[in-house]
Amino acid sequence: MSANATEGAVSFADLELRPELLRALSSLGYEEPTPIQREAIPPILTGSDVLGQAATGTGKTAGFALPALQRMPEGERGPDPMTLVLVPTRELAIQVSEATHRYGQELGARVLPIYGGQPIGRQIRTLEQGVDIVVATPGRALDHMSRGTLSLRDLSMVVLDEADEMLDMGFAEDIEAILSETPQDRQTILFSATMPARIDGLARQHMSEPISIRPAHETSTTDESPLVRQSSYIVPRSHKPAALGRILDVESPSAALVFCRTREEVDELTVTLNGRGYRAEALHGGMGQEQRDRVMGRLRNRASDLLIATDVAARGLDVEHLSHVVNYNVPSASDAYVHRIGRVGRAGREGVAITLVEPREHRMLKAIERATNSQVTIEKLPTVADLRARRMELTRAALQESIMEDDLDHYRVVVEALSDDFDVMDIALAAVRLAHETNATPADEEEIPEVSLKQPKRNERGARRSTNKGRNGGGERQSRGPAGGMARIFVGAGRSARIRPQDLVGAIAGETSLAGRDIGAIDIADRFSLVEVPESAAEDVIRALRGSTIKGRKPVVRRDAR
Template identity: 45%
Template sequence: MASFETLQLSPEILKSIQEMGFESTTAIQAQAIPIALTGQDLIGQAQTGTGKTVAFSIPVVEAIDPRDQKLEALILTPTRELCIQVAEEIARVGAVKGVKVLAVYGGQDIQRQIRALRNKPNVIVSTPGRLMDHMNRKTVRLQDIKMVVLDEADEMLDMGFVEDIETILSACPAERQTLLFSATMKMGVQRIAKKFMRDFTVITVKQSEVTVPTIEQVYYEVSENHKLDALTRLLDIQNPELAIVFGRTKRRVDELTNALKTRGYLADGLHGDLSQRQRDSVMAKFREGELEVLVATDVAARGIDISGVTHVYNFDIPQDIDSYVHRIGRTGRAGKSGIAATFVTAREVPHLHQIERITKRKIQRLPLPTLAEAKLSKQRIAMEQLLDACQQDSLNGFKGLAEELLEQQDSLLLVSAAIKLLIKGTNEIPIKLTAEQPIRIKKPAYQSGNRRPNKPNGGYSQQHTRRGRTSHR
């Protein structure tokens, strides 16, 4: 893994990458981008889900000058779904630079595409068959193409596009740069490479072995601005001993950490901007159970090996499969079981299905718990807290007060009031944040400046302190 800052990218690209939330490169990105930036032809053998779209999107955008208002880059994909996905990714990479991208695929009204082509896109992402239609109509001309990318080349050949691909490549300028990405190097792919590519370099990135048999993997489809509520509702109900929450960026980690703290959770953040001393302090508290939730970026969490982590929450879905496998592997250590939950927006569901295909594991979709279920869980925890407190030896000093109260009120009423105090509600207030989307947090029931109520001692270890602060969310 390497930082994007080490790749000598333009300020516009670096800003786009930062806004996209990518903290470090994947293996294919670290190897392919420097070579592609030199203008050399390249073959990248890598599976879907390794981050290869960004690996070719960055060189494509770097090679384009939007002021020329010419079609300078062409990306061919086998399916309309991948066509749309790649176009969206290139648009995000080129957003700051002002690069115009158009997806062209079968099944969409061709007249609409013709009208869009009049806006002179800099990049076209297309399926081969539909691009051939436009070439025959002369609504797409390839004389100014500087770069061609064949994405999922083996799949395009398997689908019978070999003649279309040869026709398209023959119509492009001979001095163009060609990048080819394929999961396999079948004979058809090799023939295309030998015929249409010059002095190419081959990069091979193997998918990491996926061994997560003891981890229960689930996901929740939730909109971006409801993720925090979803997370805290799960924390309340699942009541994990130790949990790691993964965020996409350092800023995301800071804001999520602050939001959780404001809601009363014992949380702290871990990311690359922390000094080694700060990092060691956070990890020490997490190991000792002084924290119940660790919020971290992928880079910062590398090498974390702590037993007792029962839950991992992917607040933001990772960009590549390796990161996903690494994240969920922080739980289920030493043969123990663990739960890995991922929050995805509707647009991210196809990416999650790619993770399923490559890991060969079904990720179960679950409905978010209802507010009623969360309330019942809080009641259960409060009851457990009271029952556990009954086992303590330090209650003698309170028995006189209890007898006095029992003389004034019914015992059932007193216990009900005690439970109510432990699970009393909170007032929701919006706080403006600078992350990808606003995160709504709740103001604790106790007033700022006051100390939080003491948690019960006795049979409770520090990593069970959640029950002691349930009433202050």
């Protein structure tokens, strides 16, 4: 389907949606469909399979949720779901479920998110009462299917949302197992921010003559975010906190999202930036859902202006006034970069994507540029003089706004009293200095050294995941310890049980808040596996793996003794 075919003033009413859905959209402030919604909704309503490429924030949730709600019958409905939406993370499951519930409230839509980390008994009780739409992570969906608490016999639609993320997290086999239990005549909808070869293979195997949707406004990363300015700064690791603070001071974002690799990095950076005067909040998998909700509430209410987060915790978040996204480290994959910068530049709003690059990471940045067919400009880090000039400009702008908008008459008595002894210009200069010192964060007096780009040495390459590097010839474990800040987990299943690295990554990422990139080295021997995870998440991972299955079995899981 061509994007040009649907250009023009198209309303939701033109898409022939039910009156209940139109009223819900109107009450939520939706005025007209986005490009992906204009192109996806009509063929989905006619029953066609749809393969859509859509970046985060383009409105794809409504693109599949509205048709799913449209086909719900009036009156009594059966207990089993008619639509199954598979998503990579629990955060996205919650977001999609909440949005779908809002759209279908007048229809009495029964929407249930099922994901790891929530008591399964509560989910079982709700499933027994009957649901219309289930939004699930693959691992938890399979768990319910094996228990007989989730029946797919009445499914008419299956949606794979952020399919590339699910494959990256090792859910390929889980998705295959789930789809094999669904009716042959189901409708399949697949949305993905990127279209690697694995997505094409999935579509060929499980979709029937799918209609490809790729709106003209989203033909590439550059086009997906036409209003996003992408830039980078080469910064030594030891100076990154100070460099980030200086960049934020110069950029003055209305709200910024900073991506870090680990929980520890999130917590440390949050403390540092709060010390610089920012209202920073941390968001990561070590926090409870209530705490996460409070953090997001403060950000959306503008009580805070800076969110420091891990990938998984921030996935699926949409904050209207977000102006900047910062990669505190170069993302390990181009897909992650695409998802991150998709947080800004939405709905015609301008945005900025900034990446801090250590000298050894320069090749990684070039690889992202090639993969995304976009250019990330390398900028010169602001100097102390640049920072002082910017802060002075902010003071001038604040004073100008106060003069134009505020009622200053009740301060006149102060100026008149002082003018008997001092020149009015001196009084004004003193007032400006007080305003500047009150509102400005402390200046960085130390210059951050410039660094030259150099190619990494061979021995600087990171550790690789392997299925046999963790054993000697006789299958014994090597005696090396885990990397700094990491704990090593023993899993009592290995190659003899056909365990692969992606199986372990998928199990951990599906049942905990860790992303695949948070997981360290994986060594797989014949009868066991060793997995490195952040020390702060070790106990959560052990509990989650003990309560889940890997390749259909529940292996022994504990900390490694060595």
